[in-house]
Amino acid sequence: MIIITVRDNLGKFWRAFTKIKGVREMIGFRKFSLTLLIFMLVLTAAACGNDTDAKPAAGSGEKYSFKLAHITPTDHMWHKAAEKFKEELEKNSDGRMTVEIYPASQLGSEADMVQQISSGSVDFGLITAAYMSSRAPAFTAWFAPYAFEDLKETNAARDTEIAKKILATLDDQGLKGLDYLFAGNRVMLFKDKEVKKPEDMKGLAFRVTPSPPLQDFYKSLGASPESLPLPEVYAAVQTGVIDGMDMDLDATITNKYHEVAKYAAVTNHMVWPSVAIMNKDKYEKLSDGDKKIVEDAIKVAADYSANTRASQEEEFKKTLSDTGMKVYEINQKLFEPYIKQFDEKYGPTDPLIQEFIDTFRK
Secondary structure: OHHHHHHHHHHHHHHHHHOOOOHHHHHOHHHHHHHHHHHHHHHHHHHHHOOOOOOOOOOOOOOEEEEEEEOOOOOOHHHHHHHHHHHHHHHHOOOOEEEEEEOOOOOOOHHHHHHHHHHOOOOEEEEEHHHHOOOOHHHHHHHOOOOOOOHHHHHHHHHOHHHHHHHHOOHHHOEEEEEEEEOOOEEEEEOOOOOOOHHHHOOOEEEOOOOHHHHHHHHHOOOEEEOOOHHHHHHHHHHOOOOEEEEEHHHHHHOOHHHOOOEEEOOOOOOOEEEEEEEHHHHHHOOHHHHHHHHHHHHHHHHHHHHHHHHOHHHHHHHHHHOOOEEEOOOHHHHHHHHHHHHHHHHHHOHHHHHHHHHHOO
């Protein structure tokens, strides 16, 4: 070994050098010893750096071609976040990891995508927590009304223990929960009625994502939730089949709902996370180093999504106002009885939901 050879040669050098007459007296014994020690450390470090027997980190040479699927169009923030994930992953793996993105439900419904991820034919997905709550009820916690002040506060909640515990409930489904990505809070769009208080919702046919907590919230307001597929929503509002919808500002613009709905109540009543998931077997087969590359890339994408979206709030409201849509707010205090009703119904159903409510309620 090179290190042993260097050590032996340094020993010979020490013995020979100390025999030179007057050397110790000239520089002093302490300075002499310190000088030699530094010299030995430098040579040893160089020898270690040139050790031909050194091995790279496990799995560092593996190459991966991943597939990622989600439901949003390519101009939506979640797709941009997927592109950020791809960029980070490929950069930090020096090109060993590549990602092919399938946006806009190209691979089917969210149920289809999750099944494909579970089976391993797709590697990653950005799946709404609304859908995931039908598979793992603890995700219902994220739909506790008015749990957060704004998107910045919501994003910070990703790193809490309760958020991580909820992700872990996917472990027995062949899925690895990696993180959450946020695309703005929920607002209410109305075709031709300006709703100013919760009681004004009574009798309205309202498109709501087919998730029990969302539907129950709107039922408590007196609305009639309708679970239309997203591609059918525009025509349904246009023709009067529904009176409005639960949506976010980003999707309101990208799907052009401002063309068929006159009013946008910026209630920000619920957060709207997608859950970044991966096939569990594939995740566990990655080396520790490659797991970190994946996790770091998702974290960068999640922060990018939330921070970018938060900075666009006023811009989006202005964009919608400029189209002729009336954009306004409803006082949160008017919803307090319905917030309490939600908490009392869902908190007792799952310890993680109760812990979430207890953690974030002011």
